[in-house]
Amino acid sequence: MPDDKIMVLPQELLILGAAVKTGMIEALRQETTYTALTKSLNLDSRAVWVVLEALADLGYVTKQGEMVTLSEEAHKMIYDSKAPNYVGFAFMHRYNMIRSWAHLPEVLDNGQPAPRDPDPENTRYFMEAMRHGAVKSAPAVAEFLLKDTVEEINVLDIGGGPLIYGTAFRAQGAKVTVLDLPPVVQLMQEKAALADITLIPGDFNQGLPSGPFDLVYLGNVCHIFGETENKELFRKASRVLLPGGRIAIVDMIRGTNPFAAVFGVNMLLNTASGGTWTLQQYTDWLTSANFQDITLQEIAGRQIITAVRTDAF
Numbered sequence: 644m645p646d647d648k649i650m651v652l653p654q655e656l657l658i659l660g661a662a663v664k665t666g667m668i669e670a671l672r673q674e675t676t677y678t679a680l681t682k683s684l685n686l687d688s689r690a691v692w693v694v695l696e697a698l699a700d701l702g703y704v705t706k707q708g709e710m711v712t713l714s715e716e717a718h719k720m721i722y723d724s725k726a727p728n729y730v731g732f733a734f735m736h737r738y739n740m741i742r743s744w745a746h747l748p749e750v751l752d753n754g755q756p757a758p759r760d761p762d763p764e765n766t767r768y769f770m771e772a773m774r775h776g777a778v779k780s781a782p783a784v785a786e787f788l789l790k791d792t793v794e795e796i797n798v799l800d801i802g803g804g805p806l807i808y809g810t811a812f813r814a815q816g817a818k819v820t821v822l823d824l825p826p827v828v829q830l831m832q833e834k835a836a837l838a839d840i841t842l843i844p845g846d847f848n849q850g851l852p853s854g855p856f857d858l859v860y861l862g863n864v865c866h867i868f869g870e871t872e873n874k875e876l877f878r879k880a881s882r883v884l885l886p887g888g889r890i891a892i893v894d895m896i897r898g899t900n901p902f903a904a905v906f907g908v909n910m911l912l913n914t915a916s917g918g919t920w921t922l923q924q925y926t927d928w929l930t931s932a933n934f935q936d937i938t939l940q941e942i943a944g945r946q947i948i949t950a951v952r953t954d955a956f
C-alpha cells in the first residue's frame with residue numbers, strides 16, 4: 644500500500660557497511676585512535692571522524708579519551724557466533740543489495756544486470772546472510788520433508804552451500820550430499836566435514852551427482868534462472884532420483900503474495916534470466932520432467948512445492 648514508509652533511509656546499515664568495506668570495523672577490534680586508524684587505512688581524516696562519531700553514538704564503537712575500539716555488543720554481534728545477538732557479516736549482503744538496487748534505472752534502460760562488486764569477501768557475506776535467513780525455518784522444513792521416511796534416505800541439496808538445510812536433513816537421519824559452486828565449496832568445506840555432509844563443487848547447469856537419491860531439494864535456487872534452465876534442472880533432477888523419489892522446491896511463488904513480485908526485481912537486478920515464477924509455471928516444468936502429485940504448502944513461513952517422480956522413463 645502506498646504510504647510514507649518509502650521515506651525511511653537505512654542510514655545505520657549504510658554507515659556500518661562502509662565501515663566494513665573500508666576495513667574500519669576489522670581495525671577497531673584492537674584499541675586505536677582516530678589518527679592511527681585514518682593513517683593505517685589511508686582514509687580521509689574528516690570522514691573517519693564523522694563516521695566514527697556516528698558509530699559511537701549508535702553503540703558500535705566505544706570511545707575513551709583518544710582511544711576508540713569496537714564496543715562489546717558490536718563485537719558479539721559481528722564476531723561471536725555463540726552470542727544471542729550474533730549476525731556475523733550477514734548484514735553486508737543487505738548492504739550489497741542496496742548498492743545493486745540503486746542501479747534499477749539503468750537496468751530498466753538496458754535490461755542488463757547491475758554491475759557486480761568483484762570483492763571475494765562477498766561470497767562469505769552471502770553465505771552468512773543465507774545461513775542467518777535459513778536457521779529458523781530449516782528444522783521445520785526438514786521435519787516436514789522427512790517425517791514419514793523409515794530408512795536412512797539419500798538427499799541431494801542443490802545450491803545448499805550455506806549448509807543450514809543440509810544440517811537439518813542430517814539431524815533427521817538423512818545422508819546428505821550438497822552441490823554448490825567451487826568458491827562456495829572452498830569456503831564451506833570445513834563446516835561440511837564437521838556436519839558430516841558431502842559437499843561437491845559443480846554447476847547444476849552442467850550436471851548433477853549421479854545418486855541415485857530419494858529426495859532432491861532445491862532451496863531458493865529456481866529464482867536464479869529462467870524457464871530454460873529450470874526445466875532442464877528438473878529433468879536432471881528427475882534422472883538422479885529413484886522411481887517414486889521426490890523433489891522439493893522452496894521459493895517465493897509469484898501471484899501468491901506481493902513479496903514474490905518485489906523479489907523478482909531483485910533477481911532482475913542480479914541475474915540475466917532469474918525471477919520468481921507462478922505455481923502454473925512450476926507445474927508445467929515439473930510435469931514435462933516426469934513429476935506428478937505436485938502440491939504447494941507453507942511450512943515455517945516457507946512456500947514448498949513437492950512432487951513425485953513418475954516411473955515413465
Ligand SMILES: C[S@@+](CC[C@H](N)C(=O)[O-])C[C@H]1O[C@@H](n2cnc3c(N)ncnc32)[C@H](O)[C@@H]1O
Pocket residue numbers: 773774777801802803804805808822823824827845846847848861862863864867893
Ligand atoms: C539463494 S542461495 C540459497 C541457499 C540455500 N539453498 C537456502 O535456501 O538457504 C543459492 C545457492 O545456490 C548456489 N548456486 C547458484 N548457482 C549455482 C549453480 N549454477 N550451480 C550450483 N550452485 C549454484 C549459490 O552459490 C548459493 O549457495
